[in-house]
Amino acid sequence: MIYLDYSATTPVNNEVLDTFVKATNAYIGNPNSLHKLGVESKKLIDASTEQISKLLNVSSKEIIYTSGATEANNAAILGVCYRYSNRGKHIITTKLEHSSITATLQYLQNHGYDIDFLETDSTGRVDLDNLKSLIRDDTILVTVASVNSEVGVIQPIEEIGNILKDYPKIYFHSDMTQSIGKINFNIENVDMISFSAQKIYGLKGIGCLIKKENIVIDPIIHGGKSTTIYRSGTPAVGLIVSVSKALRLVMENLDENYEYVYSLNKYLKDKLKDNKDIHINSNEYSIPHILNISIMGIKPETMLHALEEEDIYISTQTACASKATSSLAVYELTKNLEYSKYSIRISLSHLTKREELDTFYNVLIKKIEELKSLNESR
Amino acid sequence: MKVVKITAVWCSACLIMNKIWNKVIEKKPIETISLDLDFDEEESNKYTPGEVLPVFIFMDNDKEIKRITGEHTEEELIKILEEIGD
Numbered sequence: 506m507i508y509l510d511y512s513a514t515t516p517v518n519n520e521v522l523d524t525f526v527k528a529t530n531a532y533i534g535n536p537n538s539l540h541k542l543g544v545e546s547k548k549l550i551d552a553s554t555e556q557i558s559k560l561l562n563v564s565s566k567e568i569i570y571t572s573g574a575t576e577a578n579n580a581a582i583l584g585v586c587y588r589y590s591n592r593g594k595h596i597i598t599t600k601l602e603h604s605s606i607t608a609t610l611q612y613l614q615n616h617g618y619d620i621d622f623l624e625t626d627s628t629g630r631v632d633l634d635n636l637k638s639l640i641r642d643d644t645i646l647v648t649v650a651s652v653n654s655e656v657g658v659i660q661p662i663e664e665i666g667n668i669l670k671d672y673p674k675i676y677f678h679s680d681m682t683q684s685i686g687k688i689n690f691n692i693e694n695v696d697m698i699s700f701s702a703q704k705i706y707g708l709k710g711i712g713c714l715i716k717k718e719n720i721v722i723d724p725i726i727h728g729g730k731s732t733t734i735y736r737s738g739t740p741a742v743g744l745i746v747s748v749s750k751a752l753r754l755v756m757e758n759l760d761e762n763y764e765y766v767y768s769l770n771k772y773l774k775d776k777l778k779d780n781k782d783i784h785i786n787s788n789e790y791s792i793p794h795i796l797n798i799s800i801m802g803i804k805p806e807t808m809l810h811a812l813e814e815e816d817i818y819i820s821t822q823t824a825c826a827s828k829a830t831s832s833l834a835v836y837e838l839t840k841n842l843e844y845s846k847y848s849i850r851i852s853l854s855h856l857t858k859r860e861e862l863d864t865f866y867n868v869l870i871k872k873i874e875e876l877k878s879l880n881e882s883r
Numbered sequence: 884m885k886v887v888k889i890t891a892v893w894c895s896a897c898l899i900m901n902k903i904w905n906k907v908i909e910k911k912p913i914e915t916i917s918l919d920l921d922f923d924e925e926e927s928n929k930y931t932p933g934e935v936l937p938v939f940i941f942m943d944n945d946k947e948i949k950r951i952t953g954e955h956t957e958e959e960l961i962k963i964l965e966e967i968g969d
Contacts, residue, residue: 620902
């Protein structure tokens with residue numbers, strides 16, 4: 506098998522899985538219970554939270570555990586909107602957000618909120634002057650993902666934070682699901698960030714919302730205090746311990762892994778760039794882990810299944826919004842409908858081997874020729 | 884005359900066009916049937932929505948007379964309504 510869909514989800518690191526199993530077996534008490542077993546579970550969670558806070562350079566009081574990034578995104582956006590709707594109902598975002606952001610904003614739009622979208626330049630990065638011009642007295646939230654999941658473009662998060670720090674009544678949220686563990690950001694002026702463990706070789710079912718301690722939001726899941734007042738429910742001890750382990754492992758090797766993935770990306774791009782049937786959509790502002798290309802004239806789904814026949818796995822659009830056949834993100838970046846219609850995403854990891862890319866490339870070229878002749882014969 | 888509007892909750896262009904369409908129908912009121920590609924899947928598929936969202940289908944006596952997809956300006960939409968109305 507050649508897996509090239511690491512941005513959809515990653516395989517679980519064995520050390521992380523081992524940590525989860527051991528913690529789940531050894532700590533059976535509900536961390537909210539007052540007896541010894543509960544206190545031990547609580548201590549284990551607190552130690553994990555402390556570790557996450559050190560790794561991300563935030564306060565341990567700022568960490569809210571969720572079921573994943575989708576819930577974290579919902580908690581941040583709805584939490585601010587429910588709490589501060591008396592101040593205003595204006596939100597600023599981009600066209601390059603994950604569906605858990607866009608769908609939440611559409612829900613809010615249906616409930617009277619006004620959503621504005623930032624313009625992007627030819628590289629797909631948001632226009633900072635446009636941000637300044639969109640800010641209004643009733644703006645309560647700006648939400649911009651650090652890295653787009655389809656084309657991988659990195660947004661100027663630090664610069665956005667610097668602009669917004671002059672507006673204390675506007676909260677700045679960033680979905681960092683595609684950047685945590687891959688690249689570092691200065692998050693000093695970001696009020697809330699979301700991420701999930703399943704993108705950093707952790708388990709599915711756990712994510713985090715990091716919220717600055719001084720910011721009060723309304724919870725979206727009610728049930729009283731648990732690890733924080735912002736998210737009720739019995740804390741998932743094993744999952745919480747596993748997310749701290751997963752985060753530690755990716756952060757420890759971040760620079761080394763980045764360099765390696767960068768070299769893989771270049772290696773593959775060099776092979777693909779001169780092929781007349783292929784257009785490379787990702788650009789110099791994209792993280793090396795995501796390589797979005799268009800194979801002209803071949804439907805992405807057809808190519809996905811053709812590669813699947815050879816046990817090679819890539820993706821068409823983000824897994825959460827795969828129904829429409831054109832990629833909105835590729836269109837936003839290239840302004841070319843044909844490129845957006847025929848785009849596929851190859852996502853790389855430090856686990857990817859150069860030989861796997863050789864095999865992938867050879868199979869891809871073979872499949873392009875086969876599918877092209879099939880199209881011509883029709 | 885009526886308009887069938889097909890959108891999806893995860894589509895940013897749909898949010899943009901919802902806002903613009905609401906402004907348009909304030910100026911030029913027209914019956915709008917709003918369908919969500921996922922939540923109203925069966926009904927949406929009757930109109931073969933295609934590859935680009937949102938889809939605006941202008942209907943006269945249940946017959947499609949014009950279709951536009953993707954993002955358009957308020958002015959463009961008003962112009963279309965005026966042309967169709969004429």
